[in-house]
Amino acid sequence: MAQDKKMVTQITSMDENFAQWYTDICKKADLIDYSSVKGCMIIRPYGYAIWENIQKNLDSRFKATGHENVYMPMFIPESLLQKEKDHVEGFAPEVAWVTHGGHDKLTERLCVRPTSETLFCEHFANIINSYRDLPKLYNQWCSVVRWEKTTRPFLRSREFLWQEGHTMHATAEEAEAETVQQLNEYADFCEQDLAIPVVKGRKTDSDKFAGANATYAIEALMHDGKALQAGTSHYFGDGFARAFDIQYTDKENKLVYPHQTSWGVTTRLIGAIIMTHGDDNGLVLPPAVAPIQVVIVPVAQHKPGVLEKANELKELLSKHFRVKLDDSDQSAGWKFSEYEMKGVPVRLEIGPRDIENNSCVLVTRHDREKAFVNLDSIVEAVEEKLRAVRDGIYAKALENRENRTYACTTTEEIRAAIAENGEGFVKAMWCESPECEDKVKEETGVGSRCIPFVQENISDKCVCCGKPAKKMVYWAIAY
């Protein structure tokens, strides 16, 4: 092997140091690079291709339910951001301010959008006049900026890519239905396509989006037992509409306020994929979003006929899957490690003996299982293996979540469960007082993640104060 070729380097073991393992994968799987802009990351081709696949999938889901894409300015004048009181309080401390254009000082500061409710509302006020103009079902793909103190690639960065849906409806019922519909869309995408099991629920009041009446979220449990909010959906009622004076004439010819939602997922989903499915050999990608679904590795490729056959297979499989043939002069062993690091779901090995037998070897990334497959049914075999990877990694993630979910009735039980079994989801009852919510976090370290739609009765009493419980809540330490 030539000296200047890139070596497949070892990464930190996930059990030894999960945070370092995560960073190693981000770098070694060529997902990101750092730049001199603190807290902002460079998303490299392999990482960006995952995002493009996420985008394509979600975008067609949004369009199938009647949503249209638009593009709003990236700047928000300070006075516009201030129009909704709760909203500005929530976001002002973490926005980047533009104060100069060229050599001139601006007469009013502009913030770089941390989210675009205010811009959408200003636009809605212009274009919504009659009940005939409703609903407005808009979405935007863009980048946003939040000036975070501590940053980590994909999980928390000062700039990140996302989509933000913004919709306006004639009635509260319609808007609430939209909020739930979009949350369900996110959940289905995460479970079916990213193979990440999620809990759907409502955020407690202390955890709501700034300016929302209700915030819903999907919560996933990472391999290390920490929770990750994977997507949110907000119901605004007519609060912003009132602040921005958005009114329409209804069928009875009365002027009324419309009802609003917003919802978003971000490049954070790539972090969720890494921490849900990855292992000590690297990334493990769900087939639906893997930039390469099948990598073909020729064995003894200098032998006559091997590369021809490999190319023939590439051509055939490319009609159905995203395929890469690596015919570089690296060793087969090097290639095996490289594409394991990159999380390619299925590896196809083909050598002289395989060709003699009209077969090849398929290896699934997550369990490294080998199968000898007849070339006559290779398309079906690959399809089955890709399904096996999706189902296998989903089952593994679900098992991890189940093993790490603890039903507790007291704060001592919470502490004990985590001490004994490691971090995870805690299911515990709550009286709905913010004081108890804070106290649980103080005493045990876990914060409320969501009030799940599917409620269970762990006990009749609040885990904290012992008074009558109103809701079962998922608690966890979160990213």
Added chain:
Amino acid sequence: MAQDKKMVTQITSMDENFAQWYTDICKKADLIDYSSVKGCMIIRPYGYAIWENIQKNLDSRFKATGHENVYMPMFIPESLLQKEKDHVEGFAPEVAWVTHGGHDKLTERLCVRPTSETLFCEHFANIINSYRDLPKLYNQWCSVVRWEKTTRPFLRSREFLWQEGHTMHATAEEAEAETVQQLNEYADFCEQDLAIPVVKGRKTDSDKFAGANATYAIEALMHDGKALQAGTSHYFGDGFARAFDIQYTDKENKLVYPHQTSWGVTTRLIGAIIMTHGDDNGLVLPPAVAPIQVVIVPVAQHKPGVLEKANELKELLSKHFRVKLDDSDQSAGWKFSEYEMKGVPVRLEIGPRDIENNSCVLVTRHDREKAFVNLDSIVEAVEEKLRAVRDGIYAKALENRENRTYACTTTEEIRAAIAENGEGFVKAMWCESPECEDKVKEETGVGSRCIPFVQENISDKCVCCGKPAKKMVYWAIAY
């Protein structure tokens, strides 16, 4: 018709006031809205859908030639922007500066990217080490900011959407070939898909991109005789590589500098479409990027069978084209005007008598020609009509350009040609001195647009000084 329904409103005639006609179309065809952020526009669903079609088309062209998408931070630290002298001189006067993050003043100002050469170079320095790492063929879809004084929707705005390709190559020849390849790709896209004839050529030195060795451009002539630069491609040599210390080990094990290119097109292309093909009835969209290629308008839709047939046709045609059926309760006449304003290439009218005859009416937008078509061959007929629209609007644009292209040998001839025939392209010889270039502009109003790849010999003498000419140049007043 109900009072609160939107009326199809008249727009200013293009001959009367071309600038107002342009603005009217942007608004009345629902392409844009203004926001309170001066100089930035809101791209509405119909406008954004055109951009999405442009993106899809170009993105697959880029990928077919081996380019990969990445995402760089939107901010550039001031010190990074300053690393290449010419570059910072060109861009510093027109960037937006971020000075505060949340409540804190930043230790170093960040500009919002006006273009990303500096960010790409910093990244290339990290990832390019050996000749095996070359070429790097990267592209990025994003928005950029340039603090312009005078702005117009799509043509010149403080924020705009674009793609920026950035590539690094082992040799100067390879990089130069890339520059030309990408310019040809843009030209082919404009001519085939946008039906806009373009002139390919090199910019004069005074018009080069800040920091480039050579800038190439495609120039189009708008309906009013003004030129519009529709895409550019830059060859950098190793200038940035030296400024950013990007070196690689070549096959002879020597440390050398790679050679670089960048190239981009922007949402300005939507402005080019409007001003090349539009007419007094509104927008005329090239079928390849039209959000709706065929609009079905039922006639006498309350009569039995009409809506059923219209829906049946919609289902059939949607397998091949982007189709909209407008079965709203507006009159057929209102719908005709509305979709003419929106530039839908083909209108399909279907009423009771058509159904009796197993036929329908197809109307092409650009020439309003009606054709009665048998429903048995409707897919083929629509396909043919879409081709007719593309070819028809291309021919019309080419004719306009030819009628407005004047070969001149003196500055008096230039002034006379424009006074007599209106603004247009002037073909005239040039001695290559910047003084003559400036003087032509001063004396006649037209600036150099490009030195076309296809040279003609208009005369042996410079149009300005009369000394021996070296190049034939296209001159025009430009957007």
